[in-house]
Amino acid sequence: MLTERTSELARLSESLADCERGRGRVVLIGGGMATGKTALLDALGDLAGERATVLRAVGSRAERDLPLGVITQLLADTGQEVRERAASPLDARALEEIGALLTSSDPLVLAVDDVHLADPESQQVLLYLRRRIASSRVLLVLTERERPNLTRESLHAELVRQPDHRIDLAPLSESGVAELIGDADRAASALALTGGNPFLLRALVEDGLAVGPRFRRAVLDCLTRWDPDFLPVAEAVAILGEESSRELVAELLERSARAVGPVLDALGAAGLLREHRLRNPDVVLESLGAAEAARLHARAAELLHRRGAPAVEVARHLTAAGEVPGRWALRPLRYAAEQSLIDDAELAVGCLQLALTATEDEGERVELRGVLVRAAWRINPSLAVRHLGPLADRRDLSWRDAVPVARLRLWQGEQPCDLLRATRAHAGEPHPRAAAELRIAAEWIYGALPEPAALEVGETRWQHTAHLMGAWTRDAPGEVLRAAEHVLQSCAGDVLPEAAAAAVLALDHAGHTERAQHWCETVAAQSRRQGATTARALITAVRADMSWRRGDLIAAETQAQEALRLLHPQSWGVLVGLPNSTLILVNSALGRHDVAAELLARPVPEEMAGTTFGVRHLHATGRHALATGRTLAALDAFERVAARMRRGDPAVPTAIPWRSDLAQTYLLLGRxxxxxxxxxxxxxxxxxxxxxxxxxxxxxxxxxxxxxxxxxxxxxxxxxxxxxxxxxxxxxxxxxxxxxxxxxxxxxxxxxxxxxxxxxxxxxxxxxxxxxxxxxxxxPEPAPAPAGAPLLSEAERKVAELAARGQTNREIGRRLYITVSTVEQHLTRVYRKLNVRKRTELPAELSRVNDNDDDGRVLQSR
The missing domain is CATH 1.25.40 (Serine Threonine Protein Phosphatase 5, Tetratricopeptide repeat)
Known part of the structure; x- marks a missing residue:
């Protein structure tokens, strides 16, 4: 069934009726490639049915040199042969004889598809017939691909000149697309992918309305089947992307604009282009060989550079080419890296890596590496470490280069005091904002800096802001609000995400909950928009911690898992303790003790023990031990937390209830x-x-x-x-x-x-x-046991004895080959029968409970 072609079929039906009445007609069907011209000829055959004889042929570029090839196709079903009459040019007698063979049926429909590709001799015969069918019962229907800016050959031009009816097939509208795909809700997206081209739409439907193998094949078929110039032009358009124009495409291909223009028009008429840009550039680029793609990108970069295009656009082509075609490319690469550092860190890293391969100046290399470390960190700290290179051992860095090196060392579990001291001696006082942010980040991770003088500055406002962690530990809500907001209001720039994370948590702990949530969402949205994966992972871990302290366990679990998905645990360094601790606490509270135990078994950096995140992790370990009845293990963990917290570090946040947890453990031990x-x-x-x-x-x-x-x-x-x-x-x-x-x-x-x-x-x-x-x-209360019967069943006694020894429910289940649920049911009955509240109150000699009835009564009355 044809879609959106009702008026075109009516025009053909009217012409067929004229033919039957003895008024011969010429109908020309035009349109872009694959817009349904052949399908309309198929429908014409169905329309003619028994009313007329239909002879069909199709022109082909491969057969243009075959004399009378199209005429031979028309006569194929009649058994007539015209090859022996072929001559160039055909004489009047040959034209008359061939015309007689073609018009031997009455009425007759001659349908020739792609007449512009018919051989000259066939076009000459068709032209001969056209001049003589006005008063005969012959309908001549021709199709040609629309090529508005190309000059027709003389025979072709004469053949299609002033037809009785001209039908122009345009791509389908959105309503036509909806009808063809049978889904009005997805018609707009299908139209955007196909431009309303019926051929592409049917391939899209076969792929389930998604870009799949059939659709990709159909796009490439459109570019390779009809004209050898289509694919190179499409490749050039795909390479240039948003910068594509008629002139640039021509220059990239080293052709004239007059030669390229008609091809672009043909691609546009077919729905493959929209405003000189390919609708599906990825399909074309994926089919392009790597070497050819690199060559075109390098040439595109040079052309855009000559035209004064923005450095970022030039750099995109240079990084895609993977080479520096000349010294001229270094400047746009460096400019692009600086401009895209915040909004497109991946491009910045690519630019800097490429620039490093082309420069031999040591000073320039150091500067490039400093920016490269900063850019790579935004994507993945592990990637930044790989690019650290000789910067780690230098003592003559500027503060701009030293700060990213220092923060990397913080994540790796080192206090970079030597680096900060050397940088101050070489470069002088740091920028106030950079110093404040780095100090906040360091104190959030480690507590008070051993040598804070290296980050001291004279600027009063940022100096006060730098003491955010101290204000937090002193419970000074006003100071926290001022300092945290000062940090977070700088987030529109390249603020250190560690400082932003610390500021958000400080606001939350100081009671400024709404402000904390606002800034958390702001930082998260900005990091997502900028593609800053590291910052996004860090703020997501902060959100998980905030959700945990609101008792929103499911949200906390989801956010902590998302944080670990965004960054591999190895990339987190010592900061992995933040999301890990949250997950351990959540799973312990949810009763998923096996999951919490698995999380605790995961390796973490040894250096984490000396950080505030090590304290968090140790606290979570104690909570898990407490939840699983391992009181002595909990005591050990909480006492180690207390030892760290009692050092009196003025910059370690008192954000965990360590005294209360330790006191609760003492209570369970009777202390x-x-x-x-x-x-x-x-x-x-x-x-x-x-x-x-x-x-x-x-x-x-x-x-x-x-x-x-x-x-x-x-x-x-x-x-x-x-x-x-x-x-x-x-x-x-x-x-x-x-x-x-x-x-x-x-x-x-x-x-x-x-x-x-x-x-x-x-x-x-x-x-x-x-x-x-x-x-x-x-x-209902259980029926009292008969006199003399054991108070506990054998199964209950075995479970209770193992629980009294401190084994977890899972360990008991494995020992006795029963499920954890069965263990819990046995313990519930044991607690009720013995009138105890928890496993630590179970008597050590449980066998005596069953052997001595008096002991059982004593326990029940306790």
Whole structure:
């Protein structure tokens, strides 16, 4: 079925009717290549049916030298042979005889496709017939490819001059495209890919309306089937891209504009071009050989440079060519690298790498390497390390070159004090902004700098901003807001992403949550727009940390995984502790202890231990140990965190509740006084923020008598609602429900417990102990065991003994060849029967529980 060709078919039907009435007609069908001319001739054959004899032929470039080739095709079905009459030129007798053979049927339709490619002798015969069919029952239908700016050959021009009807086939409109592909919603995108060319559209449909192998083949067929000039011109247009013009294409191909213009017009008429630009340049470029592509790119670069094109456009062609065709290319490569450093780091790296291969001046090489390290870092720190080269050992760098080297050493686990000291001695005082940002980055990663004097500057505003980390640790919200906003407002330029990340986290911890979220989104959008993968990964890890502290565990997990996907763990260096710690904390809270254990087993740089991210990782290790009942392992991890935090480093953020976690561990070990002292120490400090104070109050409640707990927990809950930490809020509510229950306030206990359950479900976290869930969803008490029967079954006893020894549920399952779920069910029944709350309260001699009934009663009444 033809699409959008109703009026054209009507015109052919009208001409056929005239033919039947004895009025011969000539119809010329024109249009771009593959716009449906042949399909219209097919439809004409169906239209004629039994009404007329249809003879068809097609012109071909390959048969142009074959005399009477087209006429022979027309007569093929009649059995008549005209080869012996072929002569050049044909005489009157031969024309008359051949004309008689062709018009022996009545009525007759002669349909010749691509008549412009017919051999001269055939065109001469057709011209002879054309002059004599006015009063006969003959319909002559010719098609020709539209070539508006090309002069026709004389015979062809005379043949197609002033036809009775002219039909011009244009590409399909959007509605026609929708009809052909059967999908109105995707018609616009299909039109953009094909220009409405029916041939390309059908190939697109065969590929499922996506650019696939059939569509690519169809595009290349259009460029190679009809004219040998089409493909070279299309290749030149694809190479030039946005700079393509008639004059540039001609110059690139070393041809005249008059020769190239008609080809561009033909490609445009076919829908392959739009405003002198290919619709599918990738298809053409992929078919182009590497050597030829490099040659064309190099020539395009030179042509654009001569015309004064922007350096970035010239450099794109130079990097695509992979060569420096002359000294003239060094300047545009360097200019392009500087201009694209922020918005297109990949291009900047390509320009600088290429320039390095062509320069022999050592000073110039050092300068190029400095910019190259800076550009490569934006894509991947590991790539920047590979380009570091001799810069790492130089002591005569400018601050511009020294800063990227220093930040690389920070990521690799080194304090670059020697480099900073040497650079100051050689280059003088650093730029205030660069010094402030580097100091913030260094203190965020390591804490206070051993030699801060190297980054001291006289400029007051940036000097104050440089002390952002100190303001954070002092809990000075006003100072944090001023310093952080000063850093983040510089993000429109090339701000150090480590400094931006630290500023966002400082705002969040200081209670400026909305500003932190605003800047987080701003930095993330900018890094995505600029293609700055490293900055994007870093701010995504920051978002994960913020989501974790809001109790949005699923978002935190997704963001931390995305951060690690953007940058390979090896590229993160010591900063890998940021996303890794978040994932360990999240999976521990979600009860996915196997996943958390796998994350902890992953290797991390040894140097990370000396960083703030090492402290985060160690804290997450302790939380996982606590969640899996390994209290002594948790104690070891938290005491090591405490040892680092007690050094009194004024630049290490107090962002983790280490005192509260250590106090909670002491409680589990029965060391109540030490736990209470730790919590009192935390509450006596003004640092840590609202969230840290709320967590400390929850642990204080656990150290207190039941009547005191309620007031303390209510204060903690109020603070947690302020900071919107759903996970810690669920835990505090669960503790409050337990306190009400112990005071006999059962209705209050159930009411608070439901709220705790809702909050826990919103986090998808395992917060409520089984003993509380039983109150939430009461079940019938199990029937008392018969007198003399063991209190615990054999399976329960085995599970309980292994749990009392500190083994995890998974380890118990492997030991006894049962599932983790079965282990949990056994432990739930054991806790209920023995009236204990957790595995650390299980008695060491469990066999005596079953052997001595009195011991069982004592445990149950405890």
């Amino acid at each position: 109540r006084r030490e736990a209470r002292d730790l919590v009192a120490e935390q509450l006596g400090h003004d640092t840590g923020g609202v969230r840290i104070r709320a967590i400390a109050l929850r642990v204080l409640a656990a150290c207190s008598e039941p009547r005191q707990r309620v007031a303390v927990l209510r204060e903690a809950i109020g603070l947690l609602e302020r900071v919107d930490d759903r996970l810690e809020l669920a835990r505090a509510l669960a503790d409050l429900s337990q306190a009400h229950s112990e005071l006999g306030q059962l209705s209050n206990a159930r009411l608070v417990l439901r709220k705790a359950d809702q909050m826990a479900k919103s986090c998808q976290a395992e917060v409520l102990p089984h003993r509380l869930r039983d109150h939430l969803d009461p079940r």
